[in-house]
Amino acid sequence: MPAKKPVIELNGLVKKYGIGDAEHRALDGVDLRIDAGEFVAIMGPSGCGKTTLLNVLGLLDRADDGEYHLDGDDVERFSGGRRARIRSEQIGIVFQNFNLIDRMTVIENVALPLTYHGMRHIKRLEAASATLKTFHLSEREYYLPHQLSGGQMQRVAIARALVNKPSLILADEPTGNLDSRSSHVIMEELAELHRRGNTILMVTHNPNLTSYASRVINMLDGRVASDKKIRVAAVSEEQTIVLRTPKKTTASGELAPKKATKKKRSKKTAKEKKS
């Protein structure tokens, strides 16, 4: 078990939208503590403030009131430039719609966060390549995002979120745009990350996915409605057994049929010739 060190500490976090009568509190005093190594699933109906919470935690948005300590730092007080640096060093975000840059290759997309560390080009690509390898995407390094399936794109996005070894991974409905088979592959990846000691915070609508998490938080009207920890070991062990099987057969290129893989490979060689 990893040491119990708080990654996130929220005290009375408030986020308001609108003014006067139209004022709406998307976050209405959220108190939360998330320790290192937890896999937290945040559930709740639409408009309960899940995504707003994720945006504030990802430093994409500022809270109007309350405290947010990330790794012990009160990040709400930090300047824009400092927050940008924290985004690049301590946080990795996975989006529902993948948010890869279309005109950049897979490896460049994964290497993008390292750009803002001032890492040299070759080093960046090496690091990105190493990360992609753990996601079995080495063969797809020089594909463009539109040449990949949804599941592959999301794995690239997860690789990007992970490439600078963040202390916190935020995932906003990571399987929302995927079919159920790809969803399970993605969830298995996240579970694997969790097993390796990463702290993950995932927003989801799908109650089935909470079974991967070590802790499930329900939100309602901008507040934490319920918060329960699940016995991690037992659940994830079971899941592993079930999900290992499909994963093995698809180690190289997900669940795509063989024909398609061949086609893609020929495309790749054509592209290599071009460049």
Place this chain on the structure above:
Amino acid sequence: MRTLFSDYLETAVHSLRMNRGRTLLTTIGVAIGIASVTTILALAAGVTSAIDRQIQQIGGDVAVVRPGFTPSNGLTSPVVAQQFGTSSLTRGDVTAIERLDSSLSVAPIMTIEGTLQTKSESLVATMVATTSKLADTTNLPLDQGQFFDDTSSANLAVVGAQIAVDLFGTDNPIGQQFTTHEQRFTVIGVLEKLSNPVNYNNVDFDHAILIDFDKGELFNQGRSQIQQINIRAESTDTLNKAVAEATALLEKRHGEQDFQILHGTDVTSITSNTFHWVAIVMAAIAAISLLVGGIGIMNIMLVGVAERTREVGIRKSVGASNLTIVAQFLIESLLLSLIGGILGVVMGVVFAFTIALGLYFAPVFTWQIITASLGVSVVVGGIFGLYPAIRAARKDPIESLRQYR
């Protein structure tokens, strides 16, 4: 930061390459402005260097006496106006200056217009009435024949290289004759082609005919109308002494200062000042076209920013600060304008030499002109790229990420 820079350069090149047509049109906008600025600067530098050549030709030992007084503002009273007034310089002044020990040789210059006639041709030209000393005070190499001297009283003439061809149809008209003011002249010398109509004598010797000073007076109702007296001192060191003595002498003779004695760069300052101001005004007008080019850049960059809103959002979410986003788009607009600048300088070189085909001087391209042109293009890119870049940086990442394409 250096890594970021090279990275952004790569991104910028990529994005400019993706929209080739758009990039080309935008750079042409800048290029035209830069081309006109470059052309004007190069032509102005050409004029300046032509004038500088005159100063070198004068040498350090020649001073010129001119009638009247030129106000310091050369633009409002160009030297030509004096031709219509009566000159305050007289023949007596010339002989008096000649007597000074400090002046080695002295030559008056008086111009008269007249019709020259041969058996087959007739044309109006400028005649320069002077003495044989002109050859000593001005560098006038002869192509053929000889200069007239003061001893012969015959009607002799030395003709310019171009007028020889215009009047006689040959570049060797020695011995041929022409008539003007009912007197017949014989050509005894032909000047070398000089190709410098702008010079400190204010005479285009290629198109002029030199005759004896006495004849000039005769053609001008018996009065001399000296527009300039050239004084050559023994050496550069004694020129100041010669100028001082001549000044004192003429003041004494005239009783007041109705003349000026110039030497060195003073001689050409009126002409060069005029060209200087003309060039500045023209460059300023050309700069307006740069403004249009700059607005073109701004427009295209705003389109580019709008198109890449989602990319900005993604970059911010993975750690780009506002400053790095500004840098990214600014580098792109700088690159755009720099390409336009380089294209413009090349176009400017072509334009300037094309225009110069019809002029008597060649354009001059110094490294200063090229640097200035490229510098201006970069400044334009910076100024007009800043607003789109800041706009991109100010985008809210959450809003940006919501934008689907």
